[in-house]
Amino acid sequence: MQAMRRVSSNVFVELYFFGCNPGFLVTRDGVVLIDTPQQPIDAVRWRERAVEHGPIRYLINTEPHPDHIRGNAFFPGVEVVGHTGLRTRYLEALPDITGAERRAVLVREDPDSVWLYNHPSYPPNPPTRLFEDELTLQVGDHEVRCIHMPGHTSPQTTVYLPRERAAFTGDNVFFQCKTFIQEADPWQWLEALDRIGQLDVDVIVPGHGEPCDKSYLAEQGQIIRNWIGAVEDLVSRGLTEDDAVKHPLDVQSLDPYPIGQRLFAMNESLDARNVRNLYRRVRARQAQGAAR
Numbered sequence: 001m002q003a004m005r006r007v008s009s010n011v012f013v014e015l016y017f018f019g020c021n022p023g024f025l026v027t028r029d030g031v032v033l034i035d036t037p038q039q040p041i042d043a044v045r046w047r048e049r050a051v052e053h054g055p056i057r058y059l060i061n062t063e064p065h066p067d068h069i070r071g072n073a074f075f076p077g078v079e080v081v082g083h084t085g086l087r088t089r090y091l092e093a094l095p096d097i098t099g100a101e102r103r104a105v106l107v108r109e110d111p112d113s114v115w116l117y118n119h120p121s122y123p124p125n126p127p128t129r130l131f132e133d134e135l136t137l138q139v140g141d142h143e144v145r146c147i148h149m150p151g152h153t154s155p156q157t158t159v160y161l162p163r164e165r166a167a168f169t170g171d172n173v174f175f176q177c178k179t180f181i182q183e184a185d186p187w188q189w190l191e192a193l194d195r196i197g198q199l200d201v202d203v204i205v206p207g208h209g210e211p212c213d214k215s216y217l218a219e220q221g222q223i224i225r226n227w228i229g230a231v232e233d234l235v236s237r238g239l240t241e242d243d244a245v246k247h248p249l250d251v252q253s254l255d256p257y258p259i260g261q262r263l264f265a266m267n268e269s270l271d272a273r274n275v276r277n278l279y280r281r282v283r284a285r286q287a288q289g290a291a292r
């Protein structure tokens with residue numbers, strides 16, 4: 001059922017849930033969670049695993065995408081830490097976290113989770129401990145550094161655990177699975193990868209895919225550069241946004257990796273969303289450059 005992996009002395013990660021890679025740090029004063037399983041039944045099981053190691057002190061979200069925040073509800077009473085922009089996004093996403101459409105998806109795809117959905121014991125749990133640039137939590141004898149690193153999303157946060165020589169990047173890193181650029185600022189993302197590379201870590205826990213190390217960051221950056229280059233080319237050929245989205249692209253040559261677990265239904269629509277986002281950003285950047 002689960003494949004929890006110990007990635008450093010006190011850090012545990014689950015890699016094979018449907019959704020992101022949630023993890024936790026164990027300290028002598030309790031547990032700090034990073035992100036949550038999106039499927040209700042996985043989230044309650046994950047909570048049982050975590051509390052075996054002590055009371056849960058904090059839950060930190062790395063980004064506002066549903067696969068990272070939907071499970072917050074199943075940690076009632078646990079203070080959630082996140083970037084100020086993440087709180088806004090959580091509240092905007094409430095229909096997707098508590099709405100009828102999501103319930104219908106669970107009925108179809110995950111019947112074991114339905115009884116937990118919108119259960120009165122599990123109200124929405126948005127971030128309340130907020131920060132702009134950086135927030136350091138002291139838990140037991142561990143420093144937990146939450147560092148704003150916009151890229152994949154604008155509130156994107158890296159959780160850096162110096163004593164563990166580990167960092168959770170959320171989806172600023174997709175290890176050997178397809179990179180989602182549907183709303184990213186790709187240039188900020190490249191800067192974020194540089195900053196992650198400067199952290200003193202042996203282990204990087206990506207948002208999706210196996211744990212890796214800093215040697216993968218160059219490849220992740222190249223995938224983003226490939227996408228930027230491909231869309232710059234479409235823009236420079238004068239294609240409209242809609243034509244650019246329809247234009248056949250050799251995506252395999254930009255990003256060689258398959259889409260992550262159970263996401264294949266999104267594969268083609270993701271390409272279109274990546275192109276649409278990048279088209280607008282490339283155009284805006286060109287307009288800015290011209291205005292200077």
Ligand SMILES: [Zn+2]
Nearest residue numbers: 020067171207
């Ligand atoms: Zn994700």
